[in-house]
Amino acid sequence: MTKRKNWGWYALFTAPLVIIFSVVVIIPFLIGIYYSFFDWDGIAANPMVFVGLENFAKLFDDERFLNSAWLTIKFTVLAVISVNIVGLGFALLVTSNLRTANTARTMVFMPYLIGGLMLGYIWQFVFSDVFTLIGEITGLDSIFLNWLLDPNYSLYALVVVFTWQMAGYIMIIYIAGIQAIPGELLEASKIDGANNWQKLRKIIFPLLMPSFTISLFLTLSSAFKIYDTNLSLTGGGPANSTEMFAMNIYNEIFGYSNYGLGQAKAIVFFLIVAVIALTQVYLTKKREVEM
Amino acid sequence: MRTTNKILKEVLLILVALFFLSPIYIIFVNSFKNRQELYENVLAWPENFGFQYYIGAMEKMNFLNALGNSLYITIISIILLVVLSSMTAWMLVRTNNKLSNVIFMIFIATMLIPFQTIMMPLMQLMGNIMDTLGIPMLNTREGLIFMNVGFNSSISVFLYHGFIKSVPVSLEEAATIDGASKFGVFWRIIFPILKPITVTVLIINIISIWNDYLLPSLTLTDKDLRTIPLSTFYFFGEFTIQWNMAMAGLLLTMIPIVIFFILAQKHIIKGIGDGAVK
Amino acid sequence: MKFKKRALVSMLMIAFMLVLTACSGGSSEKGSSKEGSKESSDKKITIFQSKVEISEQLEKLAKEYTKETGVEVEIWGTTGDDYLQQLQIKLNSKQGPSIFSLQHVKEAEKLNSYVYDMSNEEYVKNIAPNMELKYDDKIVGVPYGVEGFGLVYNKDLVKPEDLKDYQSFKSTLEKLKADGINPFGLSQEAYFLIGHISNYPFALQKDHFDFIDQLSEGKVTMADTKEFQEFGKFFEAIKANAANPLDVNYDKEIGDFASGKTAMIHQGNWAYGMLKDYDLGFEIGMLPFPLNGNDKLSVGVGNNWAINGTKDKEEVKNANDFLKWMLNSDLGKKYIVEEFGFVPAMTNIDPGELDPLSQAVFEASNSGNTIPWAQNYYPANVVTNDFTPVAQEFFISKDMTGQELIEKLDAAWQNAVK
Numbered sequence: 006m007t008k009r010k011n012w013g014w015y016a017l018f019t020a021p022l023v024i025i026f027s028v029v030v031i032i033p034f035l036i037g038i039y040y041s042f043f044d045w046d047g048i049a050a051n052p053m054v055f056v057g058l059e060n061f062a063k064l065f066d067d068e069r070f071l072n073s074a075w076l077t078i079k080f081t082v083l084a085v086i087s088v089n090i091v092g093l094g095f096a097l098l099v100t101s102n103l104r105t106a107n108t109a110r111t112m113v114f115m116p117y118l119i120g121g122l123m124l125g126y127i128w129q130f131v132f133s134d135v136f137t138l139i140g141e142i143t144g145l146d147s148i149f150l151n152w153l154l155d156p157n158y159s160l161y162a163l164v165v166v167f168t169w170q171m172a173g174y175i176m177i178i179y180i181a182g183i184q185a186i187p188g189e190l191l192e193a194s195k196i197d198g199a200n201n202w203q204k205l206r207k208i209i210f211p212l213l214m215p216s217f218t219i220s221l222f223l224t225l226s227s228a229f230k231i232y233d234t235n236l237s238l239t240g241g242g243p244a245n246s247t248e249m250f251a252m253n254i255y256n257e258i259f260g261y262s263n264y265g266l267g268q269a270k271a272i273v274f275f276l277i278v279a280v281i282a283l284t285q286v287y288l289t290k291k292r293e294v295e296m
Numbered sequence: 297m298r299t300t301n302k303i304l305k306e307v308l309l310i311l312v313a314l315f316f317l318s319p320i321y322i323i324f325v326n327s328f329k330n331r332q333e334l335y336e337n338v339l340a341w342p343e344n345f346g347f348q349y350y351i352g353a354m355e356k357m358n359f360l361n362a363l364g365n366s367l368y369i370t371i372i373s374i375i376l377l378v379v380l381s382s383m384t385a386w387m388l389v390r391t392n393n394k395l396s397n398v399i400f401m402i403f404i405a406t407m408l409i410p411f412q413t414i415m416m417p418l419m420q421l422m423g424n425i426m427d428t429l430g431i432p433m434l435n436t437r438e439g440l441i442f443m444n445v446g447f448n449s450s451i452s453v454f455l456y457h458g459f460i461k462s463v464p465v466s467l468e469e470a471a472t473i474d475g476a477s478k479f480g481v482f483w484r485i486i487f488p489i490l491k492p493i494t495v496t497v498l499i500i501n502i503i504s505i506w507n508d509y510l511l512p513s514l515t516l517t518d519k520d521l522r523t524i525p526l527s528t529f530y531f532f533g534e535f536t537i538q539w540n541m542a543m544a545g546l547l548l549t550m551i552p553i554v555i556f557f558i559l560a561q562k563h564i565i566k567g568i569g570d571g572a573v574k
Numbered sequence: 575m576k577f578k579k580r581a582l583v584s585m586l587m588i589a590f591m592l593v594l595t596a597c598s599g600g601s602s603e604k605g606s607s608k609e610g611s612k613e614s615s616d617k618k619i620t621i622f623q624s625k626v627e628i629s630e631q632l633e634k635l636a637k638e639y640t641k642e643t644g645v646e647v648e649i650w651g652t653t654g655d656d657y658l659q660q661l662q663i664k665l666n667s668k669q670g671p672s673i674f675s676l677q678h679v680k681e682a683e684k685l686n687s688y689v690y691d692m693s694n695e696e697y698v699k700n701i702a703p704n705m706e707l708k709y710d711d712k713i714v715g716v717p718y719g720v721e722g723f724g725l726v727y728n729k730d731l732v733k734p735e736d737l738k739d740y741q742s743f744k745s746t747l748e749k750l751k752a753d754g755i756n757p758f759g760l761s762q763e764a765y766f767l768i769g770h771i772s773n774y775p776f777a778l779q780k781d782h783f784d785f786i787d788q789l790s791e792g793k794v795t796m797a798d799t800k801e802f803q804e805f806g807k808f809f810e811a812i813k814a815n816a817a818n819p820l821d822v823n824y825d826k827e828i829g830d831f832a833s834g835k836t837a838m839i840h841q842g843n844w845a846y847g848m849l850k851d852y853d854l855g856f857e858i859g860m861l862p863f864p865l866n867g868n869d870k871l872s873v874g875v876g877n878n879w880a881i882n883g884t885k886d887k888e889e890v891k892n893a894n895d896f897l898k899w900m901l902n903s904d905l906g907k908k909y910i911v912e913e914f915g916f917v918p919a920m921t922n923i924d925p926g927e928l929d930p931l932s933q934a935v936f937e938a939s940n941s942g943n944t945i946p947w948a949q950n951y952y953p954a955n956v957v958t959n960d961f962t963p964v965a966q967e968f969f970i971s972k973d974m975t976g977q978e979l980i981e982k983l984d985a986a987w988q989n990a991v992k
Contacts, residue, residue: 019387036417048684105309108313111558112316174503215458215459215462219454241963258413260955261959
């Protein structure tokens, strides 16, 4: 009796969202998987030829795709580290009782409000003019050159811009986490004579574990899916040195009109990243301290 | 000694923040320049502060109409998101069984799907729903809201889920013994406790929905339905980009969110405060 | 207590939303007008086209048309760069427009199932020679207007006789460089870097369609074709003497030219739209790019009006009527020339006053003294996806030769057609 009633509540609370979510995300994704077994150019009126697993077999000979997958992984690792360090640093700074904290918080957060084309344009300018200017003034032109033109640096340029964009966003998550740490704990540690570093390591970090889980995963998923910034900043160049995974798929589907192959790429890479990401969530969740 | 240290910290923080904000400066000054000025020096202070590009941008964008659309779509989407995802997340945490874990994992995993790979099937599906059931999913603001809820539900559930885990069950148990229904327990006791994370969910979703370009561009074809990001098309021609107008438009787009953020900050920073949790 | 209220309100909101979504179905039948949906009582067509610059003017024209005929013309918002993807998605979800735009024959081929055969329509008779969009011997598109590109030059710094062939081109570049002027400008955008300029060696073949087909089949290579070898030499001369194009975006390219820092740029007549924002202190003109002594401008069509043939008969007829009216009525012609600013590709439209670059293109087009736009027949997206990385590599690496550039372009081509 109560069991059935509980199921009723369960359905009432979860079903609406699960249904909307299924219609919008899951079903289209499944349709996408279905397409990956066909040779099709993506035009509804044109023929679809069933080719089985051929698209998946093709992937592993596609050097550009493998290269792009590797680049994406490299980029994601760098981006996750740098965004979280900067974001956490800012979160600690702006939650200290400095008078300027509020203003600083808004300022750091603002870059996140700029999307797409503009972001790329502004940073193109920063790299091409400001960087070279600094290089001329300081004489460090081996470091301060236009990163966007040098295949050795262009990926780092993308990491810089991504960090600039995402740090404020991740900062918000950390702030919420830091706010949730009971004040009396920190007070107590002060009385015990702990210095700042001990306070960080022994109290703040362990209690921030849930925020770490969330932030790491958020950066991981958005770094892995990066497209807009990639397109507007480098367009995948120079010489394909920054063609990230989403762009590679987009080109395959709409550029070369290989719909099935593009979908196959998406699925393979999705599986790889899902394994990585879910492992990350599992590991960090295990370390969370239950209060 | 202590005060100098503190002043140093203050100065340092503001400097770092200013450094962070410097690209915004570029947007600001170039929204006042004509093409020639822009070309001559992007960093320079503009020769005069005329608002003609702002007025031009507003006219071209049909700004008030677009603002209305953006507000309507964003507000309704986030209300639905907050209500539905908090309820779902709470149920998933409190009913700890296989099904809940599977649902939660699916929610998380889909956050890794690049939107580009599902946009075509999504639009086909929506087209089919329109044809067979007659529900106008495409080219209506409500259809877009529906899709926004679907796409942003993963992250919202994820955030709530993490937070609810640290809310002690004891509070709810007491209320249940008093004979309150699940519904009552959730809305009267749990939801107020979730306020800090709700503010976070609000901020994150508002920004992603407010700035979203690709999904609205696929669903809204009618000019009168355009949101702010869609109405900025006009500045990006095939061979000519009107940077000054585009920058002005971008700033106009940012202002409402910055205002919202400043207002919402207070709530985040106040934090739990009332001591209901932990 | 407060929260109970709030919960109720939110629940009501959801209910209200659902009702709203369900009901708005009946009230506003927007967007789709497929067979079976009975809207034909009030005639209506939809237009979705890719050129952002004319969207507002086209809306005005549509209103005029409605005033005159009573047929409603709905103009959808243009999306610019990702237009073709958007169109594809709209057609696939059965939400296609009645009139859309196609850039070239490759797009017509891709959307072959949708394009309507205009061959028997009255208005195609006035299209200027060779400017119609043909696929499978059917006329499937009417040109927006003609456009052309070549060397846009500063008449104070460069004389036409300085640019007759490879030798004179090279020595002019060297001389200008010695005078401290950037002799030649390309810019970093895919089409301005390699897309347009790579057209010349193709266009100078006897039959560029045939050559491209053979190239795709692997029967010929660029590396063994003389025009391409020379093209490689031109690129070496550019790399040796001109500013690195990867450092320059389109805005800067135009600005440097307008301020006299650059003597000539490889651009089309569309660049005038940017140049008029500067006070130029000199006269400008357009010259042919002298590959193999070429003396003709490259003229073609960047955009075409096409009709969606999968719509019901009546809608197709309405779409045809609209095009006919736009291309023949005085008001329509006036809009094409004055409001859209096109160089007309129709023999029955008088171009009126033209800027110097468009004038050069128009004269070339009318005299037939042109070479075609072979890049319209390239494999889809080869320029952005395959050529551009190669060109970037060429300008980044100091010691890559013109011949290596051509070999890599060969490989890129093969990658695109595999």
